[in-house]
Amino acid sequence: MSRLSALNARLRFLYREIAKFGIVGIAGIGVNLVVFNLLRNVTNLQTVRSSVVATAVAIAFNYVGFRYFTYRDRDRGGRGKEMGLFTFFSVIGLVIENGILYGATYGMGWDGPLANNFFKFAGIGVATLFRFWSYRTWVFRSLPAQAVEQAEAILSDAERQQRVNIARSAE
Template sequence: MSASGLTGLLGKLQRGGSEAAKFGVVGAVGWVVDTAVFNLCLHFAHLQSVRSGLISNTVVIGTNYIGNRYWTYRDRAKSGRSREAVSFVIFSGVGMVIQNGALALSHYGFGYTSTMADNVAKNVVGLALGAAFRFWAYRTWVFRGQAQDDVSFSAEERVPESASFGTTRASNT
């Protein structure tokens, strides 16, 4: 591997780690909103567990879109916002099914009906499974296109290795 190839690989890993960290922060803010709305629906509106979970997830989809679009993936292409928003809602919906599926399985399938069991099933187990899916889906399908830093690096990657390490030309001396 050439020196520029190694530098590029390290840069991509660093950007991926930074992206994952930002996704995690947006997710943490979303988790606070999600947990608060879920428990308000459950205890003050006296709604059923899964209905409360669906309402809280719906509220947090908007919060997370704003955080991910304008912070986590701000350097990604911004064309096709309609496609991006629709894709975000669709993949968030799949994540919602995963997260609330864990809640439904725990509550109705296994009979764990306490508030603590509902919160653990939805906000720990379901959230972990749903977040892993969402991270993959958002970076693969929603916020597509290379980051601006990746574009400049990609041109550098195309330089043949022989050009990087200076092959000598025959001279007429």
């Protein structure tokens, strides 16, 4: 495989990964915003507390989506470690997301439904960049290149054997 075709393959893979991450992320944003606004309007929780609860619910939702949709082809060994790292990086994202909302609400005095949702969404955006990098780098790790090469070799051998069997049956 030439370097250009290898680069093309990697870019296509990255594009698919970003698209899948985005699908789960958009659904998670929906869960986050719905829970946030329900808590703000139905309970007496303060703005940032409502946001923290909503973010925690969205984190649980997103883990399931990432593990079984976006990164289902990734190494599944060490599920406990994976969940621990996911939680660790998600909590950092939670702090980023809600730190922005906290700064706007209590630091700048921008408290109201429109301002809260705007800065909640802005915080989600900044935290999403961090989460994408950390999840793909540390949590949902790719299989080692050696394992991929071995799998490709096995598939090549199987295809070659299938061609030999077809040729024998044609005789």
